[in-house]
Amino acid sequence: MSIVIETKNLCRHFGSGDTLVKALQHNNITIEKGEFTAVIGPSGSGKSTLLQLVGGLDTPTSGDVILDSKNISLMSGVELSDFRRDHIGFIFQAYNLIPVLSAKENIEYVMQLQGLKDKERNLRVQHILKAIGLEGLANRRPAELSGGQQQRVAVARAMVSQPSIILADEPTANLDSQTGASLLDMMKTLNEKENMTFIFSTHDPMVMERAKRIIRLVDGQVESDERTA
Ligand SMILES: Nc1ncnc2c1ncn2[C@@H]1O[C@H](COP(=O)(O)OP(=O)(O)OP(=O)(O)O)[C@@H](O)[C@H]1O
Numbered sequence: 001m002s003i004v005i006e007t008k009n010l011c012r013h014f015g016s017g018d019t020l021v022k023a024l025q026h027n028n029i030t031i032e033k034g035e036f037t038a039v040i041g042p043s044g045s046g047k048s049t050l051l052q053l054v055g056g057l058d059t060p061t062s063g064d065v066i067l068d069s070k071n072i073s074l075m076s077g078v079e080l081s082d083f084r085r086d087h088i089g090f091i092f093q094a095y096n097l098i099p100v101l102s103a104k105e106n107i108e109y110v111m112q113l114q115g116l117k118d119k120e121r122n123l124r125v126q127h128i129l130k131a132i133g134l135e136g137l138a139n140r141r142p143a144e145l146s147g148g149q150q151q152r153v154a155v156a157r158a159m160v161s162q163p164s165i166i167l168a169d170e171p172t173a174n175l176d177s178q179t180g181a182s183l184l185d186m187m188k189t190l191n192e193k194e195n196m197t198f199i200f201s202t203h204d205p206m207v208m209e210r211a212k213r214i215i216r217l218v219d220g221q222v223e224s225d226e227r228t229a
């Protein structure tokens with residue numbers, strides 16, 4: 001097994017003095033390729049902060065994040081954004097779809113940045129639209145889709161560029177249980193077929209049930225870390 005993510009003594013503090021919040025404290029977490037890991041814990045325990053740091057969207061107060069054997073704090077801004085584009089897919093609660101682009105265009109966006117040829121892009125978009133059950137809705141903009149449909153577009157967009165790592169912050173929050181379940185099945189299929197590595201935060205028991213590893217954070221520290229499979 002190869003290690004794709006490693007945090008070393010990772011700390012993230014916010015504020016100072018009386019308002020100091022130690023959102024993450026001395027985390028040493030190792031994620032192997034192909035793992036399907038849920039990060040759980042009470043509200044405010046540091047789950048979103050951890051995902052942001054691992055994805056290079058935020059900078060640690062101290063400690064390191066190592067992705068595919070590279071310390072991201074040693075990368076230049078351009079190097080880091082290229083790395084993110086090519087290796088990491090993000091799925092966040094607020095979807096972050098681009099409002100003026102259609103579902104299809106939102107899904108294509110990263111592949112365009114990667115310089116993929118039209119033909120390959122179209123093939124992949126058709127394939128993934130089918131997989132998420134949105135074939136007929138390709139030309140709609142986010143505002144013309146339901147929350148669950150937007151969430152599926154966000155998942156498709158994160159997965160279609162075939163990143164090695166997908167980070168998802170509460171991917172099933174705000175979804176009805178049926179849509180949530182089909183989304184999870186999609187993630188699991190990609191995990192099993194393509195060996196993509198998933199880390200997702202969740203409060204959802206259904207998600208926890210399907211995880212192969214559960215890391216529980218309390219007050220910014222790992223309280224337990226168990227593999228269920
Ligand atoms: N930008 C920020 N400025 C100040 N404090 C912050 C900031 N971001 C997060 N925090 C604080 O850091 C702690 C961890 O927050 P985080 O968002 O990681 O929690 P979480 O586990 O994702 O919670 P939830 O389950 O509610 O999403 C909280 O106490 C939060 O208030």
Ligand SMILES: [Mg+2]
Nearest residue numbers: 047048049201
């Ligand atoms: Mg959160």
